[in-house]
Amino acid sequence: NLLLFWPSGSSEASIPYSTFLQQVQAGNVVSVSITGAQVKGTFAKAIMWPQPAAATTQATPAATATVPAAAPFGFFQAAQQPPSPYTAFNTTFPQDVGDPTLMPLLEQHNVVINVSEPSTPWFTLLLTNGLPILLLVLVLVWMGRQASKSQSGVFNFGRTKARRYSGDRPKVTFNDVAGADEAKGDLQEVVDFLRYPKKYHDIGARIPRGVLLVGPPGTGKTLMARAVAGEAEAPFFNISASEFVEMFVGVGASRVRDLFEQAKAAAPAIVFIDELDAVGRRRGAGLGAVNDEREQTLNQLLVEMDGFDERHEVIILAATNRPDVLDPALLRPGRFDRQVMIGLPDRRGREGILKIHTRELTLGPEVDLGVLARTTTGLSGADLANLCNEAALVAARHSHSKVTMADFEEAWDKILLGGERPALLDPHDRQVVAYHEAGHALVAWLTPSADPVHKVTIIPHGRALGVTEQLPGEDHYNYSRAYLVARLDVMLGGRVAEEIGIGDITTGAESDLVQATQLARRMLTRWGMGSLGPIAFQADEQQPFLGYELAQGRDYSEQTAARIDRDLEQLIAQRQEAVRNLLTEARPQLDKLVDTLLREETIDRDMLTQVLGSRPEPVEEVKDVEAVTAVPA
Secondary structure, eight states: OGGGGSOOOOSSEEOOHHHHHHHHHTTOEEEEEEETTEEEEEEEEEEEESOOTTSOOOOOSSTTOOOOOOOOSGGGTTSOOOOEEEEEEEEEOOTTTOOTTHHHHHHHTTOEEEEEOOOOOHHHHIIIIIHHHHHHHHHHHHHHHHHHHHHHHHHTTTSOOOEEEOTTSOOOOGGGOOSOHHHHHHHHHHHHHHHOHHHHHHHTOOOOSEEEEEOOTTSOHHHHHHHHHHHHTOOEEEEEGGGTOOSSTTHHHHHHHHHHHHHHHTOSEEEEEESGGGTOBOTTOSSSSOOHHHHHHHHHHHHHHHTOOTTOOEEEEEEESOGGGBOHHHHSTTSEEEEEEOOOOOHHHHHHHHHHHTTTSOBOTTOOHHHHHHHOTTOOHHHHHHHHHHHHHHHHHTTOSSBOHHHHHHHHHHHHHOOBOOOOOOHHHHHHHHHHHHHHHHHHHHOTTSOOEEEEEOSOBTTBSOEEEEOOSSOOOOOOHHHHHHHHHHHHHHHHHHHHHHSSOOGGGHHHHHHHHHHHHHHHHTSOOSTTOSOOOOSSOOOSOHHHHHHHOOSSOHHHHHHHHHHHHHHHHHHHHHHHHHHHHTHHHHHHHHHHHHHHSEEEHHHHHHHHOOOOOOOOOOOOOOOOEEEEO
16 A cells, blocks of 8 residues: 555654754754653744755744755655644654763753653563463463363273274275185084174074184284174274273272173174283282282173173174183083184295285295295294295395395294394304304204204394204194104204314303203103003193192192103113214214314205215105294204
């Protein structure tokens, strides 16, 4: 708006400070008012302001006295305001420079002087007075909102923390689950019931109210439950059993009630409770005080599952890897009617799992998932997923454009053996480690019943100074006595090789001796492979509850315990002597293998064949699926 720049009229003349002094000296100033640096006053006689440019700048008391005029700013500079008579004026006192002669000059010419304090600007008042009040109001509002939230939290304390997944999330189906064909077949009936419940209701059938998924960690129990929900296209409520239990008694039971109310409202639906043993442990077990909150939560869960209307289309899936600790009331018919075992995958299952987890990876043409499946015996689905991810990380670390088979092998060694670490070993220590690992490898190579040797290394991995890696050729499901004895021989081979090659023994065989003792004791007490015959003793059974273990005690006499100890000592001594005879006869092969290890540090199966010759053919027998046997030094 151009009117904003137009000069407006004023009843006071804004004059320079020098003009003000000239008018005082001329006696034309009657009074002044000083407020801070602002000086206002009145003239005795009106002056024309601004003065014409041609007029002299000398001040006179006459009304015609002129001073140079100041032109307006902006585009109005070219135009000059016409002179007008003024009897009032204002000017600015130069505070930075100061003028000690002003007051004497004013008194000399009898000028009336008024002095007042400068007024505080409005924004200063706002900052000093208004802002604290505004902040106080904001704090009060925030405190009020926090109080309302806390009050609502008190009322929601007993609400369930279950997370509900519906169709808006990426759907998981049975195609995303591999290596568990039997479990998928058992759960297909649950899917069919959730899809077509009327078919079952019309015929009078009752679907199982609860299905318990049992299996080792990492086998995909949670993934299987999500796949059931995805196949059935039903709402999926997911909660961990530990989320029921709180410090206050009764909260867990309230959350169980709220969970089942929500599930019934969303029926047909699936409720999945992970780690059921956290809340479903056997009541009254153990020593010390009873956990009232956990037991009340379990009681409420039992009531809710037993109180289902038979026509309610809600199925409870739960997962645990400790079914032995669950309360018997949970496992009775009418609650968890079925138990679906999800075990470790077989070779075909492992290959399917590897295909799923390598979908997003760029694989090299030489990668053979079938070979990987055969060499990863005993690994769970989570282990295989970790293997694929580690291989991708190795490939990225080496700046490969694709994940190669060598990347998978390096990742497998890192997972199984641990990361390589440098160790400053002197020649004597390297020789001790070489004899130790050569003893393991040579005994395994010359024993037909032992698992084949895949790799031997004296490079430290993890906490071990060297490792002998054995891989079973196929999946088997039982141990034979010959296989167990062969495992004992391999474990003892490191210590015996030290005796033969070095003439002394070291502490490097600690882990071998612990494992050998545990295996031999289980052979005698659990599997009836001792002189006591086919009798099983719970000698090293780990009771899940301390109270039960103390109450039950040992189920055999002291004489039997002493006999077990004698058999154990005799078995270990016999196998040690057999290993000593074997390595003594094969001393040239042992020394040759040690020399190769000291030179190469790592030997694979092909190089072992070159050094030791062909391996004896194994005797046809049934072995266990005990995954990978890694014998650390």
